[in-house]
Each structure stands twice: as structure tokens, then as C-alpha cells.
Amino acid sequence: MEGMSSEHVQPSVLPFVAAQQLVDHHCHGILRAGGDLAGLLNEADGDATADGLPFDSLAGLAFRRWCPPLLGLPAHASAGSYAERRAALGADEVSRRFLGACGLDALCVDTGYAPAGLTSPAETAGLAGATAYEIVRLEQVAESLARNGTGAAEFPEAYRTALSERVAAPAAGTAVAGVKSIAAYRVGLELDGRRPADGEVAAAVSRWLGGAGESGGAQPEGGLPRLADEVLHRFFIWCGADLGLPIQFHVGYGDRDINLHRCDPLLLTGLLRALEPTGVPVMLLHNYPYHRQAGYLAQVFPLVYADLGLATHNVGARATALLGEALELVPLRKFLFSSDAFGLPELYYLGTLLFRRALSEFLAARLSADDMSYPDAERVTRLIGAENARLAYRLDG
Numbered sequence: 001m002e003g004m005s006s007e008h009v010q011p012s013v014l015p016f017v018a019a020q021q022l023v024d025h026h027c028h029g030i031l032r033a034g035g036d037l038a039g040l041l042n043e044a045d046g047d048a049t050a051d052g053l054p055f056d057s058l059a060g061l062a063f064r065r066w067c068p069p070l071l072g073l074p075a076h077a078s079a080g081s082y083a084e085r086r087a088a089l090g091a092d093e094v095s096r097r098f099l100g101a102c103g104l105d106a107l108c109v110d111t112g113y114a115p116a117g118l119t120s121p122a123e124t125a126g127l128a129g130a131t132a133y134e135i136v137r138l139e140q141v142a143e144s145l146a147r148n149g150t151g152a153a154e155f156p157e158a159y160r161t162a163l164s165e166r167v168a169a170p171a172a173g174t175a176v177a178g179v180k181s182i183a184a185y186r187v188g189l190e191l192d193g194r195r196p197a198d199g200e201v202a203a204a205v206s207r208w209l210g211g212a213g214e215s216g217g218a219q220p221e222g223g224l225p226r227l228a229d230e231v232l233h234r235f236f237i238w239c240g241a242d243l244g245l246p247i248q249f250h251v252g253y254g255d256r257d258i259n260l261h262r263c264d265p266l267l268l269t270g271l272l273r274a275l276e277p278t279g280v281p282v283m284l285l286h287n288y289p290y291h292r293q294a295g296y297l298a299q300v301f302p303l304v305y306a307d308l309g310l311a312t313h314n315v316g317a318r319a320t321a322l323l324g325e326a327l328e329l330v331p332l333r334k335f336l337f338s339s340d341a342f343g344l345p346e347l348y349y350l351g352t353l354l355f356r357r358a359l360s361e362f363l364a365a366r367l368s369a370d371d372m373s374y375p376d377a378e379r380v381t382r383l384i385g386a387e388n389a390r391l392a393y394r395l396d397g
Helices: 015-019 046-055 058-066 079-089 091-100 121-128 138-147 155-168 198-209 230-242 265-278 291-300 316-326 345-368 374-393
Strands: 022-027 104-110 131-137 176-181 247-251 282-286 304-306
Touching (some): 022 345, 091 121, 104 121, 131 155, 155 176, 155 198, 176 230, 230 265, 265 282, 291 316, 316 345
Parallel strands (some): 022 104, 104 131, 131 176, 282 304
């Protein structure tokens, strides 16, 4: 693979897997100032990231094995020496090295969470030599309307208009490829399949802006009550479906803001049945530890797709086992690559590298057992690495 020497990828990686240019269908920008290594290496926060704890994990071990050589350090270099070398090179050079070594062809960048200093989709893709696409977060559009003073009665129509305009006017240098729901973070995934009427939506907006929504409380930015009303999240999803764009759902593993037991994708079954006639692809993101459930849903619903997202680099050396479990039921035309990298350019690199190693080891085992032919293994690599995403998001259309 261009930009990635044999020092960085084990020789056992199948050549066609190493050479495959990837479409990362769910990712984020990186921090121009470089970012906090310990704070961004896992989904914890606060005291859980103190005293180097994130490096004492499979993710941390993988980080120290694979990232130092790109900065001119030996594999397994200490976190301290790595941080010193990283600072000496500067954030721009570090970002260019890691993004340039990923072998990415296109990025679908979620812009819903964009703290100060985060690169734009076009900037992020530019570092990787890739094409940029944007994923619009449904809840962000609603929060923007609320901050602008949109009242409850006019909110349903205002939201439909604003979402349509947002999709038509993407971030500079991109096109909008899809939308995303973070209902999992706010209300869980047990969503009614029924499209809510405008009157129900207006009543829900009154509850939300009055601070009476579930898990009420001010958000860190903007002073709005937490957007945690099941009716509203369901309304946003239906509005996204009306635009005909793929809808991404956060599923499973994430930061401490979620209640993980409410993030099982099987809870979406009723909504998936209701959405099926729209013909809109549904993209289940991350999925761990519910990756087998996601695979089942991708098998039985024709427009449901799945990935492993940020779980791939968080499990480190166990990525091969995790990928094997995720692929047990899912049709190979329904599984996609995603890094869900955020903040650190190293997470793009780890996500792509560990994915390639895992896919290569999975396919090599199938080839050794004569479970598939060599041409089939090459075709599966193309499907999972890029073609499934290009078809589902219509990236070439």
C-alpha cells in the first residue's frame, strides 16, 4: 500500500488487502493542535484517563506497537518518549504522516461534534489524499433552530426546511452523503416505528425547550435543555428518510454518556420494518458488543448495513477475532469499513492498519481451509473496503 512500508504492516498481510484503497464511511476531523493522547485513546474521561491508564490496554499496546515507527521511533517506545517526539515534529507533520499512510480513497465525515480546532472534512481528507463527503447530524439541525428562537408550533416545518437546506449546502469542498442519528445517546434505540404527526412534534418541542425532557439538564454549549425526547428523535429520522439519504445510527460502544443496555440494535427492529418501504439504507455504526445482533439485522433487512467502527482499534490485537464474529451472519455485501477516528491522526492509522490485519488474517484462514477461492478473497476485500460504501452512499453517482 502506498505510504505504508513493510515495517508498518506485517508481511503476512495479503497483498491485495494491503493495496486496497479504503472508503471510511464514518469518521471525524482531527485536532490541529495535536490533541491529548491519553484523553482520546479510549472512550473514558476524567480520572479514568489519569496516570497513563489508557496505555495499559490492548488499544494502548497497539498504539505503542504501530505508531512510533512513523515518527522515527522503535516499536513499543514508551508513551513519554513518543509524546516528546510528537511534540518536536509538530501537529501538522504528525497529521500528514499518519493520514498519508492510511491508504484512504474517501472519507464520510460526521460534522455533528466539532469542538474548536477540529479540521474540516475537506482538510481532513486532504491530509489523506482522499475525497471528502459530509454526514449531517440530525440533532444538530434541531439545536440550531432552537438557538435561533424557532417556536414549537412552527418547528416541524422549519426543521424539514432547515434539514433540506443543510443537505443542499454542505461544508466547503464536500457533498453530503448521509445523515446521522445519536438517539442512542439521548433516549436509547427502542424507537417507535410510527412517523409522528406535526402536533406531536410541537408538543415534544414544548417539553424539550421547557426543560422537561427525559434526562433534562443544560447542555455544555448553547444553554439548551438536553435533547432527549423519543418523539423528536423519531421525527428527525423520518425527515432524513424523506430526503432519501442513508441514515447512520450510533449503536453500542461509546463514551459514558450512553446507557449501553439501551443501545442494542435489536431495539430498532420495529423502526427498521417501518423504514423499509422508503428504500433508505440504514447504517449501524460500531455495534460492539452487539456486533452479532447487527449482523443478524443486516442479514434479514435488505437495506441494513453494519461496521465495527471504533471498536476495531479499541480491541487492539483482538481485532481479528472481533471481525470474525461480526462477519458470522452479515452478508459480505452489507459490511463496511469505518475508523470512527476523532481528534488524533493516529486513530485513523490504527483503525486502517488493524482493519487490514484483521481482514487479511480472516481471509487467509478461509483460503487455507479452502473455504473460498483467491479471486473471491480479492472480491470480498473490494466489497468491504470500498465498494459497499460507494454503492450504499451513491458516492460515484
